[in-house]
C-alpha cells in the first residue's frame with residue numbers, strides 16, 4: 135500500500151518577487167524531499183496574467199497543488215486614499231484574504247507545517263489556533279533579515295527619524311548602514327508603510343523557524359551574526375535556516391519576443407552582452423532613461439534592454455508582467471535615432487524579458503539591475519557581474535552590500551545635487567564592467583560564488599542540509 139506523502143502548505147504574497155521564490159521552495163519540497171505541497175495563492179478580483187502564467191507552468195510537479203484563496207474584492211476594502219503606497223496596499227489585501235485561512239487549512243486536513251511570507255504573519259495566529267507549526271520564508275538577504283530582526287530594538291532606542299541620524303546605523307550582522315540607503319518603508323515612521331513593516335517584523339519571533347534565500351558563503355557575517363550574536367540572543371530569534379539560492383530554474387518562453395532575445399544572443403560572442411532590466415516594477419524618469427540610452431550608445435557595448443514607459447516615481451505602481459500585451463512602443467521613449475544608431479549592437483525589448491534564460495546564456499557578460507534580491511541571486515547563480523542601479527524598497531541596501539561586501543557589482547557615481555546619472559558616468563561603468571580591470575575583478579568573484587552556490591544546493595551542501603533539517607522536523 136502506498137504511504138501518503140507528508141503534507142505542508144506554502145503561503146506567498148502576491149508580488150512576483152515573492153511568488154517566484156516561494157514556488158521554487160515548494161517545487162524543491164516536492165521533488166527533493168518527497169512532500170505534497172498545497173500552494174496557497176492570494177487572489178483579487180483584478181486578473182493577473184503574470185500570476186496565471188507562473189502558476190499554469192508545465193514545470194509544476196504533480197504533487198504541488200495550487201489552492202487559490204477566495205478573491206479579495208479590492209473595490210470593497212478600505213484603502214484610505216488613491217495615493218496608498220505599494221506595501222500598504224499589499225498588506226491590506228493580504229490581511230483581508232487571510233480571513234479565509236483557517237477554514238482553508240482545516241479543509242486541507244491540517245498540513246504538518248505552514249511556510250508563510252513576511253507580509254502574511256497573521257497566519258501565525260491561525261496556525262497557533264490549529265496547532266500547526268508556522269515558519270517564515272524570507273525572500274530577501276540575510277543582511278536585510280538582520281536589519282528587520284533588529285528594527286524593534288532600533289525603534290525603541292531612536293527618537294528621531296532614522297534618516298536624520300548623523301551616523302550610519304550599526305546593526306549586528308550588517309556593515310554600518312548609511313541612512314541614504316535605508317529601505318523606503320523606514321524613512322518616515324509616521325506613515326502606514328512603516329506601521330505595516332513594523333507590525334510584521336515585530337512578529338518574526340513568533341515563527342518556529344526562518345528560512346532565508348541565501349547561503350553561508352554569500353553572507354557569512356550576517357548569517358553567523360543572526361545565529362550567534364549575543365545581541366540577537368536578547369531578541370527572541372527563531373532558528374534561522376539559510377536554504378538558498380533558490381531561483382527560477384525553468385522559465386516558460388511564452389512569446390516570440392522572448393525567443394527573439396535568445397536567438398539574438400546566440401549570434402553574439404561569449405560574455406559580450408549587457409542585460410538591463412529593473413525587476414517587476416522598476417521604471418526610470420524620462421530624463422534618466424535618455425541619459426542611460428546615450429551612455430549605452432557611447433560605451434559601444436552590446437546590450438539587451440527592457441525599456442518601459444518612463445515615470446517620475448521609480449517603480450511606483452508600474453508593475454509590468456511576463457506575458458502581458460505591451461501597449462508601449464519603446465521608440466516613443468528613446469532619444470531620436472537611438473534605435474537606428476544601435477541596430478545590430480543592441481536589442482530593445484518592451485516591458486519584460488526572459489531574465490533567467492538571458493542571464494544563463496553564454497553571451498551575457500553583465501547585468502544592469504535594480505538589485506531586487508531575486509535578480510541579484512539569479513545573476514550570481516549564473517556568474518554574471520552586475521551594475522547596481524537601485525530604485526526602491528530595500529534595493530539601495532542590497533546594492534551597497536553587493537558592491538562593498540560581496541564584491542560582485544559596481545555602482546555608478548552620482549554627484550551631490552545631481553538628479554540623474556549622466557551619460558559619461560554610464561559609459562564609464564558599462565565599459566568598466568564589460569571590458570575593464572574592475573570588471574575582471576568582480577567577474578572572478580561572481581564566478582567563485584556561482585560555484586559555491588551550486589555546491590550549497592548539492593545533496594551534501596550547506597543549504598540542502600539546512601532545508602533537510604527543517605523538513606525532518608516536519609516529517610517527524
Ligand code: UDP
Nearest residue numbers: 151411413414415486487489506507508509
Ligand atoms: N523578471 C523577468 N524579466 C524582467 C524583469 C524581471 O523575468 O524583465 C523576473 C526576475 O527574473 C525576477 C523577478 O522578475 O525573478 C523580479 O524579482 P526581484 O526580487 O529581482 O525584484 P522585484 O520585482 O521584487 O522588485
